[in-house]
Amino acid sequence: MEKDGSQDIAAEIFAQEDPIFRNKSLVEVEHVPSPERIVGRDDEIRALSTELRSAVNGDSPENVILYGETGTGKSLVAKHVAKAAKSNAGDVRIGTVYVDCSTDDTETQAISSIARTLNDEAVTDIRVPETGLAKAAYYTRLYAILDQQYDVVIIILDEADMHPDDQILMSLSRAVETGKTDCRIGLIAISNKVRWAEDLNDRVKSSLQPRELNFHSYDANQLRAILSHRRDAFREGVLSDDVVPLCAAYAAQDHGDARQAIDVLRNAGMLAQRDGSNVVTRDHVEDAKMEAEKDRFRDLIGGLTVQKKLVLSAVTALHKGTDDDEFSMAQIIETYTQLCEATGTSTRSDRRVRDFVRRLAFLDILELRKQNLGRAGGITIYARLQPDHDLDIVHQTAMDDEQFVVADSDAENASLDSF
Numbered sequence: 001m002e003k004d005g006s007q008d009i010a011a012e013i014f015a016q017e018d019p020i021f022r023n024k025s026l027v028e029v030e031h032v033p034s035p036e037r038i039v040g041r042d043d044e045i046r047a048l049s050t051e052l053r054s055a056v057n058g059d060s061p062e063n064v065i066l067y068g069e070t071g072t073g074k075s076l077v078a079k080h081v082a083k084a085a086k087s088n089a090g091d092v093r094i095g096t097v098y099v100d101c102s103t104d105d106t107e108t109q110a111i112s113s114i115a116r117t118l119n120d121e122a123v124t125d126i127r128v129p130e131t132g133l134a135k136a137a138y139y140t141r142l143y144a145i146l147d148q149q150y151d152v153v154i155i156i157l158d159e160a161d162m163h164p165d166d167q168i169l170m171s172l173s174r175a176v177e178t179g180k181t182d183c184r185i186g187l188i189a190i191s192n193k194v195r196w197a198e199d200l201n202d203r204v205k206s207s208l209q210p211r212e213l214n215f216h217s218y219d220a221n222q223l224r225a226i227l228s229h230r231r232d233a234f235r236e237g238v239l240s241d242d243v244v245p246l247c248a249a250y251a252a253q254d255h256g257d258a259r260q261a262i263d264v265l266r267n268a269g270m271l272a273q274r275d276g277s278n279v280v281t282r283d284h285v286e287d288a289k290m291e292a293e294k295d296r297f298r299d300l301i302g303g304l305t306v307q308k309k310l311v312l313s314a315v316t317a318l319h320k321g322t323d324d325d326e327f328s329m330a331q332i333i334e335t336y337t338q339l340c341e342a343t344g345t346s347t348r349s350d351r352r353v354r355d356f357v358r359r360l361a362f363l364d365i366l367e368l369r370k371q372n373l374g375r376a377g378g379i380t381i382y383a384r385l386q387p388d389h390d391l392d393i394v395h396q397t398a399m400d401d402e403q404f405v406v407a408d409s410d411a412e413n414a415s416l417d418s419f
């Protein structure tokens, strides 16, 4: 059969070896690195292992709270140490389970998920339906499973702050004491909200008696080491020398987030691939950084109300339309009013617009300068786009909102209440 031309093109591309990546999964978001690729977390691994050590003797492990900024290896270290406890347990029957509380965000769902993961139906003869039972019934089945199958379980509750009350921590930490089960339970609760651990109420704290481990952000050297241990995601000779240090420096400048560093490295590789290049260069990293900034900015702006976006658009429109470096409130209000008319959105009072400008400054999107004009003139505020931001990116992102026309009444409620 004769192939048509377009089929050949696709076939040819699929038949080619990937010129950039040898094992791309090493730099994918969901990849869990093997122990030899975990670097710069020896102290945290040691500390957490120490707290859990009794588990391998069949005794109660300590409860631990891990907290720290996003991308600092909390989830990774928790999974790694729990797995190590299990594989070093000898005759002691250790179960481990990982729950993402942002997905299983009710107590019932989380308990159902824990019970289903730990249950071996062939052993217990207990069936755990995913949904449909009352909370108490899930707890009962969970405790029956624990008693039949395990001496000790280690339960990782990741993103634990997503549960509005801390009842699950309370119930699980008191299970032995209240006679619900003989199985020893160790909890590892993880949060990137540093205040969450502090704010846990006293009742929960006194039953949990948690050890707290703070995960510090990575510095550029640690990030470099983390990335270097994933170099074999790429083919030999593909990464030019400055690529890894650049990605590491970029993430270190921000707040030392390993995920961000890995993302930029992977995206630089993808950009090189799209260019048809067989090396990843400094320029690819710069472009990947730019893309990452855009994404972040979209996230930041995406959460703003329509009214705040209009005020921001007024400032960016002024920047684009004039040579001035900063703008008075009067100029901003005038342009904002024009934009409201153009988009069919009702205007807010001048005082509200001033509030919006202050709020945008608080979010580091705008920068303000106060000028005291003396007794007669009072204080005038000038605003400009925070110079770190790219004007075009901000302008496009702020103006790009299909709600400008339709969602005005919602926006009013939201914006009036949101600060």
Ligand SMILES: Nc1ncnc2c1ncn2[C@@H]1O[C@H](COP(=O)(O)OP(=O)(O)OP(=O)(O)O)[C@@H](O)[C@H]1O
Pocket: 028, 029, 030, 031, 032, 033, 037, 038, 039, 040, 041, 068, 069, 070, 071, 072, 073, 074, 075, 076, 077, 191, 192, 226, 258, 259, 262
């Ligand atoms: N020390 C490390 N060595 C190797 N890879 C790491 C290290 N720390 C983090 N990573 C990688 O960086 C990414 C983020 O790590 P992890 O998910 O553990 O962060 P986290 O602290 O749980 O962040 P969040 O608070 O956002 O959940 C993962 O892909 C992980 O594999």
Ligand SMILES: [Mg+2]
Pocket: 074, 075, 076, 158
């Ligand atoms: Mg995590």
